[in-house]
Amino acid sequence: xxxxxxxxxxxxxxxxxxxxxxxxxxxxxxxxxxxxxxxxxxxxxxxxxxxxxxxxxxxxxxxxxxxxxxxxxxxxxxxxxxxxxxxxxxxxxxxxxxxxxxxxxxxxxxxxxxxxxxxxxxxxxxxxxxxxxxxxxxxxxxxxxxxxxxxxxxxxxxxxxxxxxxxxxxxxxxxxxxxxxxxxxxxxxxxxxxxxxxxxxxxxxxxxxxxxxxxxxxxxxxxxxxxxxx
Ligand SMILES: C[S@@+](CC[C@H](N)C(=O)[O-])C[C@H]1O[C@@H](n2cnc3c(N)ncnc32)[C@H](O)[C@@H]1O
Numbered sequence: 001x002x003x004x005x006x007x008x009x010x011x012x013x014x015x016x017x018x019x020x021x022x023x024x025x026x027x028x029x030x031x032x033x034x035x036x037x038x039x040x041x042x043x044x045x046x047x048x049x050x051x052x053x054x055x056x057x058x059x060x061x062x063x064x065x066x067x068x069x070x071x072x073x074x075x076x077x078x079x080x081x082x083x084x085x086x087x088x089x090x091x092x093x094x095x096x097x098x099x100x101x102x103x104x105x106x107x108x109x110x111x112x113x114x115x116x117x118x119x120x121x122x123x124x125x126x127x128x129x130x131x132x133x134x135x136x137x138x139x140x141x142x143x144x145x146x147x148x149x150x151x152x153x154x155x156x157x158x159x160x161x162x163x164x165x166x167x168x169x170x171x172x173x174x175x176x177x178x179x180x181x182x183x184x185x186x187x188x189x190x191x192x193x194x195x196x197x198x199x200x201x202x203x204x205x206x207x208x209x210x211x212x213x214x215x216x217x218x219x220x221x222x223x224x225x226x227x228x229x230x
Contacts, residue, residue: 013073024055029198033220044101049090050108054080091117098127106135110174129228134221139176141217144202190223
């Protein structure tokens with residue numbers, strides 16, 4: 001079942017490849033969260049799960065990191081030029097144990113269900129003390145255009161109208177995350193879990209998002225593999 005799910009996700013990204021941007025402004029809130037949470041290691045080795053066209057990876061390399069990008073979609077990877085990339089599933093990482101300093105996943109886990117195997121594999125390939133940085137969508141957020149409606153409700157309607165990533169009749173859906181529930185899931189295998197609610201440009205001018213961070217859509221979770229040097 002998981003491989004059928006993955007086949008559909010890969011095929012969707014292959015066919016919708018032109019919808020996704022290849023570049024990212026340096027001021028992007030998600031990029032800022034990833035950079036802020038990088039451990040203080042010179043030239044860390046980073047694995048980017050669901051790297052897409054490599055827009056996060058390129059920024060990290062410009063800051064001195066060495067990044068390996070991994071993605072299911074051949075068409076997305078074709079545009080990740082200038083990076084070391086591999087076509088594979090985040091559920092089965094083709095790397096040895098304890099070889100990366102950091103694993104990042106930006107808006108990738110929402111396309112994988114369930115994600116237990118990805119967390120297991122991420123922990124396996126991270127060194128002791130290594131860091132997992134996840135940026136994904138908050139299931140408790142409110143819609144930036146209509147802040148009186150929950151984002152998941154707007155998504156539900158749009159999915160049925162066929163306006164979302166996957167066709168209306170597809171079994172595959174994006175799964176968003178309840179921040180504290182996901183934090184507890186991470187705490188089963190990692191330590192020092194943090195949650196950071198990110199402010200996007202669309203949310204910037206509304207008082208709700210400014211004063212109630214849990215209503216923001218983009219969220220960054222970080223988690224550390226136990227056993228690092230104190
Ligand atoms: C919304 S895109 C995000 C791309 C990139 N992180 C960015 O923000 O520019 C999600 C990416 O995750 C990839 N993806 C989804 N499921 C995956 C899986 N099981 N293993 C590896 N990549 C996956 C998709 O192919 C797609 O390129």
